[in-house]
Amino acid sequence: MAKRILIVDDEPRYLRLLEANLRTEGYEVVTAQDGMQAGSVFSDQPIDLVLMDVMMPKLDGFGATQRIREFSSTPIIILTAKGDE
Numbered sequence: 853m854a855k856r857i858l859i860v861d862d863e864p865r866y867l868r869l870l871e872a873n874l875r876t877e878g879y880e881v882v883t884a885q886d887g888m889q890a891g892s893v894f895s896d897q898p899i900d901l902v903l904m905d906v907m908m909p910k911l912d913g914f915g916a917t918q919r920i921r922e923f924s925s926t927p928i929i930i931l932t933a934k935g936d937e
Contacts, residue, residue: 854880856898860890860916861905861931870903887911891919899926906932 857879859870864885871881882897884890888910894902902920906913917928 854878855900856880856882858882858884858890858893858899858902860884860887860902860908860913862886862908863905866905887913887916887919890916894920894924894926902926902928904928904930906930 857874859867859874859881860883861867861870862885867883867885871883874881882893882899884893886908890902890904891911893899904913904917908916911919913930913932917930920926920928
């Protein structure tokens with residue numbers, strides 16, 4: 853069974869790019885366009901890895917990560933265009 857990756861980003865072109873590349877490598881991919889939607893998707897199905905943007909509407913990547921961490925230790929990789937750590 854393929855590993856399932858949740859991609860969270862409010863930019864449709866980045867979602868499509870990441871999704872296409874990961875599917876090509878054999879991963880199952882689900883997407884969300886903001887932190888609120890990510891929480892719903894995450895709780896609806898098993899996720900093996902989250903790729904999370906930081907700057908998003910409704911709930912940013914930091915807030916979404918905090919919510920996920922309340923009940924899961926699934927690995928989360930933060931993606932950002934920001935220049936600072």
